[in-house]
Amino acid sequence: MREPTVSMMLDHVRAIHRAVTGGEAPDGAEHADPGVHPTASAVAGRFAELESLVRSIPALAERVPPFSFTPPADIIAVEREIIVELGVPGADVHNVHAELIGDSVLVSGVRVRDAGEARVWLHAELPCGPFSRRVQLPLPASGAPRIEVDRGVVRIRLAKRPKSSLPQA
């Protein structure tokens, strides 16, 4: 688990707490017992449990945006490229990664929630947190994917593989 992920998880849990109680969650560090060291996997498990619990309560789920999401995708072919477009509102180009794996492209990243004053969501649909989408490419592609972000659309450009370089049967 990466440190930024931990901090995003913490933000998310605080948002849930605000949605439940209307107030801020007590700072966990105040009650820290130096003898107890939770493992990353145990904390991740508890986090998943909490998130599942929230999703199973409609009254709460509609006020807490989902922690992770799979963005919708389009695949477009132009003359020399294949373009994969994913709808990620508020995405930052520095927080998006793309990798060509065989005949599919794996796009992952994080949509960081706006920092600033503590917010209480009254209704939440816009996804936040980590996202990932593996897109099967209908045409062979090669080279490193180029990433662009434009008005909430993450655009991955991949060069079409020329026919001559196709592996021979």
Add this chain to the structure above:
Amino acid sequence: METERFDSGELYRLDETIRNTMDAIRRSPQLAGGGFGGFSSQFGGGWQGPQQQQQFQGPGFEHISDVIAERVCDRVSERVSEVVRDRLRHAVRERIVENLRMHLGEELRDELRQAMMSGQPGPHLVEQIADRVSQRVHERVRERLASDIRDRVIEAVREYTAESLRERIGEALRGAIVGGQLGPQLSGPGAEILALAIRERVTAAVRERVTEMMRERIGHELRERIGENLRDKLREALRRSLQEAYPMLMQGGPAAEMLILTLRERIAEHVGERANEEIRERIGELVRERLSQVLRERLSEELRGRLQEVLRGGMGGGFGQQFGGQQFGGQQFGGQQGFGQHGFGGQQGFGGGWQQQQQQFGGGSSEHMISEIRDRIAESLRDRLSESVRERVVQVVRERMGEVVRQHLVEAVRAAMQQSPMARELQTAGIDAERIAESLRDRIVDNLRERVIETLRERLSDGFRERVAEAVREKAGEAIRMALSQQQGFGSQTPFRAS
């Protein structure tokens, strides 16, 4: 999950905040009593009410089993292909070298003889010899190599698919249960035990069939992928070596024969080394693709069948009978108190003592409980035992290796020298078996020791782990059942089913 560096203070803060938030949700009268009709009504009101019966109608099992299968397929095939790649680390190289050694010298000798007879030396001849020899060796080696490797691949697929499936299906089912995707009828800690049973049955049903389908489907492609790669590497290595050695080879005689033997060794080693990585990579890809395809075909259908079976009550007397009614519904999970202490409270409810669980779920779920205990024992035993056996065997091999090589090497070298066509020349040159053996011994022992130990570590560990787990699975269920029935004084009227 990635295990990168993180601040433990931050992790602790997160953990505490999660706990506080969980508590807040439990204490909240609107949420604990509201939502989906409230947790208390989900867990406390029993399962047989008409209103809830209505909710059971048509949970989209088709869709859910597809989603679970989809999630499981990729992860299992990814994991198994990694294991296969790793398991073949030495096997591919060894098989290539062994097979090339068997045919390369002979083919090279034939081709050179023909080249000498044609009497048209030149650089183009090297190209032709390299092409012809690589083509002929490739044709002779391909089938056997592919078949050897296929057996190893299938063995690894068989062992690891079951293990990985068990892990992933359990995980996915638990996720679906916790997320409420399987509907209220399959939710809560009781359903997790049922998930274990589903997991076991699906794994058992899918395992053999998947292995068989994999055997059928990878044979041809494996041959093509290995063959192509091997031919290219062999041609390249031959061309390079022949360009250097061509003039000497064309002179013929014992020197040329010696050179052919040296070339054979050098080329076999070189090709083995170079082709190993690429071939393993291709095999890994092939396994991933085909396994994912095969699992997609089988898994979804099997999962759907088992989930429907659970709903119909076909698994162990039905869900209502096992977890419903008084034992599960009313007393243990009733109201806020029940939920807080035993339900999503985590450790206490599900991970706690077996005694407590037995009380919670009553006799009807004992089979599932036994299955869970058995799995845990198997997992813990197989790692510990395999580790200790492996270390012991490795230690013995390390101690004995030097001794055994020393004993047999002189004899082997002497026999080889006597059979060699150059025996007389070697004798005249004053090269005796003892001297050769002496100079080779340390190098051989070191090399052999490392390789054998590494292979033993891999194979002993994998095979042994599986065997221990299998044996425990077979025997432990029965033993636990007997111990429990004796402890509780059930005597001959034990409620546990005999295996």
